[in-house]
Amino acid sequence: MTERVYLDWNATAPLRPEARAAMLAALDAGNPSSVHAEGRAARALVEDAREAVARLVGAAPRDVIFTSGGTEANVLALTPALQVGADTAPRDRLLVSAIEHASVRSGGRFPTNAVDIVPVTPDGLVDLAALAARLEALAVENTGIRPLVSVMHANNETGVVQPIAAAAELVHAAGGILHVDAVQSAGKIPCDIGALGADLMTLSGHKIGGPKGVGAVVLRSAAIHVSDPLLKGGGQERGARAGTENVAAIAGFGAAAAAAARDLAAAGPAMATRRDALEAQVAAGSPQTCVIGGAAPRLPNTSLLAAPGLKAETALIALDLAGLAVSSGAACSSGKVGASQVLAAMGVPPAIAAGAIRVSLGPATTERDVAAFVDAWNGLVRRLSKGGCGIAA
Incomplete structure (x- = not known):
């Protein structure tokens, strides 16, 4: 398994x-x-x-x-x-x-x-x-x-x-x-x-x-x-x-x-290092992927990824079968994968927003975890995505 x-x-x-x-x-x-x-x-x-x-x-x-x-x-x-x-x-x-x-x-x-x-x-x-x-x-x-x-x-x-x-x-x-x-x-x-x-x-x-x-x-x-x-x-x-x-x-x-207060000083930078490595490896392996909100200050653990032609429903199922638990956005909709009001408010094109996948790390996330996601994501994008992202990272 x-x-x-x-x-x-x-x-x-x-x-x-x-x-x-x-x-x-x-x-x-x-x-x-x-x-x-x-x-x-x-x-x-x-x-x-x-x-x-x-x-x-x-x-x-x-x-x-x-x-x-x-x-x-x-x-x-x-x-x-x-x-x-x-x-x-x-x-x-x-x-x-x-x-x-x-x-x-x-x-x-x-x-x-x-x-x-x-x-x-x-x-x-x-x-x-x-x-x-x-x-x-x-x-x-x-x-x-x-x-x-x-x-x-x-x-x-x-x-x-x-x-x-x-x-x-x-x-x-x-x-x-x-x-x-x-x-x-x-x-x-x-x-x-x-x-x-x-x-x-x-x-x-x-x-x-x-x-x-x-x-x-x-x-x-x-x-x-x-x-x-x-x-x-x-x-x-x-x-x-x-x-x-x-x-x-x-x-x-x-x-x-x-415990969170005790670990904050070390956990934040460690998660940011993992997050940045994940995004760099994704950019190298599937350059059509964009990081939504990537130009703004962000939490050290969060990446919202999207690629043209990729559907969130398809991506979630494929990644889950590969052993990866990620999300299509907020986890407050009874398991539904629907349009994101956040991305609509940002003006993200619907074709890109429809495939957005949120990856959120934690203090226990390892380099091996990151590598497993990168391999699965890049393979998925290469198979299913077409064209460029079309929005600023």
């Missing part, structure tokens, strides 16, 4: 040993809201994890709200009911970039007519001039408007890293709040909420080697408050998210966050 090579770390990272051990140790924990010894022990596990997640993104532990994952975290954060200090007036307009995750593009809890889409450049970077123009236009239309803006830190399909600090300056100058979906960037590149200028940040446990089904909203400071929780009830998570905490999953998330 062909040995499997896993190159879909952006979909989910394999469970870290530290996370597995923490989860097993927490499975028999009590209810963290109980005041007896068993409850206090469970509460300690939750709070230790909160500290670890906070450290990963440079936040204070009290400003971490645990959720069931990145999607719930995004929907919790994207609400008109965001208060900043004494300012309790609701946010009345949501601006999101055209390349956001579906849970952000859907607008959270804003009505459809209150959501604006901000375009991106052909390189996949949020168009800062367009963002500034829209914020200025909103101010002219209504001088009292309080916008909420959502721009992801790094795109899950292309790996392109967004100019968050520059976006934050524009948003704050307009009196707005900035939400940053950091699900893909946390644990791969530095992701400090203060340095980025984000007001709210969302994370997901399974993207950093923790379990699935746990995530977090992280606030820049205690001055920011979600006054209308998505889940109402018992008052857990300081009233921001009701329901008994999933102690085992949260413990695993915390252990993964601590």
